[in-house]
Amino acid sequence: MMVNNIGVISARDPDQAKKAIRYSIEDKDSPIGINPITGQLFTVRKLDRELVANHMFQVKAKEEPNGLESFVNVNILVIDINDNKPELSIEEIFVCENDMAGTVIGTISATDKDDHLPAFSFTLVKPNGNFSVIDNNDNTSNIVLKHGGFSLEDSRDYVIEIGISDGGRPPMNSITSLPIKVCRCDNKRIHTQCKAAQLKMGVSVHALIVILVCILTILVVVILIAMRKRHQKDALVTLGKSEIHEQLVTYDEEGGGEMDTNGYDVSILTSARNDGSMSMRQGPSLYAMVKKPPTACKGDMAVMIEVKKDEADHDRDEIPYDTLHIYGYEGPESLAGSLSSLDSSSTGSNLDYDFLNDWGPRFRTLAELYGVDGSEGSGSPY
CATH class of the missing domain: 2.60.40.60 (Cadherins)
Structure with missing residues (x-):
């Protein structure tokens, strides 16, 4: 005040x-x-x-x-005034299965923080068909049964609302919910087994705050996961076709003369073509686009190269450009002469090519072309 x-x-x-x-x-x-x-x-x-x-x-x-x-x-x-509500003071209240009508199952009292002589009165806020409150005129009241027949197997809960007045000026009132348990008791009314009454209570403010915080935390986690997945998807979309091909198509090609040549895995290129990421280009073969050397004064080497080129021109299998071998041939009448070591034998070279017979079937053609025939006295490889 x-x-x-x-x-x-x-x-x-x-x-x-x-x-x-x-x-x-x-x-x-x-x-x-x-x-x-x-x-x-x-x-x-x-x-x-x-x-x-x-x-x-x-x-x-x-x-x-x-x-x-x-x-x-x-x-x-400071002089005290009646500004505090009375509070119910009670011990354990229970009803036994064998209690009869009129049995006093408990006595209630109250306390007050105000400094005055108490004059408490107790009433039932709502009429109850099982229990009644009788004032003892000494600041206490008894809880009395109206009938018997209570059972521990009964699923019902028993809760009564007690109204308390302190009799001060001005009078202060309070209402308290009082749960009553059903128990199985002995002859001295000492309970051995009880079924507690469930007091109906609302959700507190602290519980609501905890629930809201949990919900917000879950929402934030879900949003972060969704944003992360979307970012990863956008990163894949922004990759160029060349970058995707470099990541998906890998191969290791060795030279044609290697005995352990495995080449590259054609299935990877085939799968890339089948899924639509690599489109087939319709056009002339890459071999057909290679400029052909002049055909004048052809020797045996020129004939072989021309045959190989014709095979490549009419080959329907489009070999990848990575494996395309370009042959450079200088004609016999060129002022610069041939730069090929293979053609050097036609100029009277004394090189011995018999070792080609030991290289296996891959070099059989070269061995036949450049092998030295012992019956011939000339140094020509043919």
């Missing part, structure tokens, strides 16, 4: 000058304030007797402008 006029502090100056007096409270955290001119005391904030019953502070009186000063101690006693 806020009070504007608790009391007045006054000071008297015995001097003839009669200077003005100003009042102040030394404790800046005091809940009591003072008018600096009149000395009237008032509350700065609400006082609660249950928290602090006495407030002690010091008031200073000083002559203006630079006169003498004096101090006085003030003690404020």
Whole structure:
């Protein structure tokens, strides 16, 4: 409660000058304030007797402008008012299966934080067909059965609402839900097995906050996962065709003369063509686009190369450009002469090519062309 006029502090100056007096409270955290001119005391904030019953502070009186000063101690006693609701005070309440009508199953009482003589009264907020409340006129009441026949196997829950009034001025009231258990008891009414009543309660604010935080966390995780997948998908779309082919098509080709040549895996290129990522170009064979050398003055080497070129021109299998071998042949009448080591034998070279017979079937044709016949006296390889 806020009070504007608790009391007045006054000071008297015995001097003839009669200077003005100003009042102040030394404790800046005091809940009591003072008018600096009149000395009237008032509350700065609400006082609660249950928290602090006495407030002690010091008031200073000083002559203006630079006169003498004096101090006085003030003690404020907070008087209690009826501002707290009564609270139900109860022990365990249960009903036995063998209890009969009129049995007192428990006694209830109440407590109050206010400083006054209690005069509690108890009532049932809603009429109940199983239980009744009888006031004992001593700030307690009995819970009495209206009928018997309770069973532990019964699925029903029993909860009654008790209304309490403290009889103060003004009177303070409260309502408390009281659960009652059904028990299996012995002859002395000592329970051996009980079925607790389920008190219906709403969800608290803290529980709602926890639920909302969990939901928000799940939503954030789902959104982050979706954004990550979308980013990965966009990264794949932005790749060029050449980059995709470089990542999907890999091969390691060795020279044609290697005995362990495995070439590359044609199935990879075939799969790339079948899935539509590599389109077939309709056009003339790459061999047909190679410029043919002149046909004048052809020797045996020129005839062989021309045959190979004709085979390549009419070959329907489009061999990849990676395996295309371009042959350069200088005619016998060229001023520069032939740059091929294979043709050097036609100029009277004494090179021995019999070792080609030891290289296997891959070099059988070259061995036949360049092998030296012992019956011939000339150095010609033919």
